[in-house]
Amino acid sequence: MINQEKVLRMTKMASYEEHGGRKDRAVVGYFRSDYIGKQTIISLIVITAAFVAGLGTYLLFHFSEVMGNIYSMDLVGTAKKILTLYLVAAVLYVAVTYVIYTVRYAKAKKRLQLFLEYLDCLDQDGEEETAERK
Numbered sequence: 001m002i003n004q005e006k007v008l009r010m011t012k013m014a015s016y017e018e019h020g021g022r023k024d025r026a027v028v029g030y031f032r033s034d035y036i037g038k039q040t041i042i043s044l045i046v047i048t049a050a051f052v053a054g055l056g057t058y059l060l061f062h063f064s065e066v067m068g069n070i071y072s073m074d075l076v077g078t079a080k081k082i083l084t085l086y087l088v089a090a091v092l093y094v095a096v097t098y099v100i101y102t103v104r105y106a107k108a109k110k111r112l113q114l115f116l117e118y119l120d121c122l123d124q125d126g127e128e129e130t131a132e133r134k
Contacts, residue, residue, distance in 0.1 A: 009118045016115050024108040024115075036101050043097035047090050055082065 027035060059066060 006122065009122060013115060013118050021115065024112045027105055027108040028112050032105055035105055036098060039101040040094055040097055043094055044090060047093040051086050051089060
C-alpha cells in the first residue's frame with residue numbers, strides 16, 4: 001500500500017535535491033567562519049577593483065583638469081581623502097557581505113537539516129515496514 005505522507009516527503013526531497021541541494025551542501029561543507037571569510041575576501045577584492053576602476057575613470061575624464069592643477073593641489077590631502085573614501089566604501093561593502101552570507105549560511109544549514117530529518121524519517125519508516133513484514 002502507498003503511504004501518502006511518505007510519497008510527499010520523497011517528492012519534497014527530490015525537489016530539494018534538484019533545485020538547491022547541491023548549493024546547500026557546498027555551502028555547509030565549509031565551517032561557518034571559513035565560508036563567510038572566503039566571501040568577505042572575495043568582496044574586498046571586488047570592491048578594491050571597482051574603486052580603482054572608478055578612480056581611473058574619474059582621472060581619465062578629468063585628466064586635463066587634474067594635470068592643470070597638479071602642482072597647486074595638496075597631494076597628501078587628496079590622497080588622504082581618496083583613501084578615506086576607499087576605506088568607508090570597503091567597510092560598508094564588507095559589512096553588507098558579512099550579513100548577507102551569514103544569513104545564506106544559516107538558511108542553507110536549516111534546509112539541509114530539514115532534508116536530513118526527512119531522510120531519517122524515511123529510513124525509520126522503511127525499517128518499521130521491514131519489521132512488520134517479518
